[in-house]
Amino acid sequence: MSLFVKQLTHIDVSLWCSQRGLVGCSWLVDAVLDGELGEDGMLFDFGEVKPWIKRTLDSGLDHTLLVPTAASGISVSECPEGLSIRTTTPYPMEVRGPQEAFTLLPWQAITLDKVAEHLSQQLTEQRPKNVHQVTLTLSDEAIEGAAYGYTHGLKRHQGNCQRIAHGHRSRLHIFQQGARQPKLEQQWATWLDNRYLLEEADITSQEKDFLTCSYRAAQGDFSITLPATLCAVLPGPTTVENIAAWLAKEVATQSGQATRIQAFEGINKGAIAMFSPSALPSTRL
Numbered sequence: 261m262s263l264f265v266k267q268l269t270h271i272d273v274s275l276w277c278s279q280r281g282l283v284g285c286s287w288l289v290d291a292v293l294d295g296e297l298g299e300d301g302m303l304f305d306f307g308e309v310k311p312w313i314k315r316t317l318d319s320g321l322d323h324t325l326l327v328p329t330a331a332s333g334i335s336v337s338e339c340p341e342g343l344s345i346r347t348t349t350p351y352p353m354e355v356r357g358p359q360e361a362f363t364l365l366p367w368q369a370i371t372l373d374k375v376a377e378h379l380s381q382q383l384t385e386q387r388p389k390n391v392h393q394v395t396l397t398l399s400d401e402a403i404e405g406a407a408y409g410y411t412h413g414l415k416r417h418q419g420n421c422q423r424i425a426h427g428h429r430s431r432l433h434i435f436q437q438g439a440r441q442p443k444l445e446q447q448w449a450t451w452l453d454n455r456y457l458l459e460e461a462d463i464t465s466q467e468k469d470f471l472t473c474s475y476r477a478a479q480g481d482f483s484i485t486l487p488a489t490l491c492a493v494l495p496g497p498t499t500v501e502n503i504a505a506w507l508a509k510e511v512a513t514q515s516g517q518a519t520r521i522q523a524f525e526g527i528n529k530g531a532i533a534m535f536s537p538s539a540l541p542s543t544r545l
């Protein structure tokens with residue numbers, strides 16, 4: 261007998277790819293449980309399946325940086341903050357933080373299928389009675405229009421969003437004169453894709469085209485150093501509210517049009533902000 265739960269939860273991570281560098285991802289999680297029925301006629305109560313799997317993911321791989329330790333140019337070492345991850349290709353980067361901010365995987369590359377298999381094994385090892393096997397499937401959200409992946413950390417967040425290198429893959433909606441602007445959306449999503457978003461106040465050094473962002477958060481000390489050209493610097497914390505407000509101002513200023521931004525943070529949630537260039541007469545949003 262098999263039990264299934266579609267879109268049980270989602271996972272927001274960043275991964276290191278030796279071709280693309282730091283990649284922000286949001287994955288939908290589907291689950292299948294194989295096993296035997298208990299006396300109550302159930303394999304495992306749906307009311308327990310969901311929190312069990314979500315708890316395991318939330319306290320493990322979710323909101324971490326996935327590091328393929330067998331990839332070329334990756335080195336992992338201990339440091340006062342916990343772990344230091346250094347990379348060489350496609351660009352040099354160093355991320356430091358407490359151990360729980362990273363998921364080290366002994367692979368050459370991170371793929372959805374391998375991560376799903378890894379999580380399925382982990383859950384199967386901790387399976388409850390009646391359950392023989394747990395199989396997770398991970399997938400990207402199907403997005404017809406513009407989308408981008410980004411990486412960031414929120415030092416003031418009390419949960420795992422404080423980790424300096426976790427990410428999301430997000431839709432981008434730009435409205436001008438009452439209508440979506442697919443070309444602008446694509447243009448901005450392409451510019452944002454695979455960027456590191458950071459708060460200006462967290463820049464602790466900027467030399468030889470490299471930028472370092474460091475902060476102390478509840479879980480410990482974090483820092484990241486990477487090429488400045490791959491970063492987008494925001495005036496405040498990189499919450500989705502601030503991303504929407506910053507994008508609205510940038511897009512409106514560059515296009516000279518009143519602009520409404522619907523920014524997403526991963527799947528199905530986000531913020532809306534508007535900006536009107538003050539020189540222009542008010543325009544219908």
Ligand SMILES: Nc1nc2c(c(=O)[nH]1)N=C([C@H](O)[C@H](O)COP(=O)(O)OP(=O)(O)OP(=O)(O)O)CN2
Nearest residue numbers: 269270272323414417419421426498499500501525
């Ligand atoms: N109002 C806001 N709240 C939060 C923001 C934000 O920008 N604005 N951001 C975060 C984190 O960046 C975090 O990555 C969000 O991840 P999420 O998976 O949604 O966090 P949860 O664990 O709370 O959601 P689940 O549905 O339980 O996975 C947090 N809050």
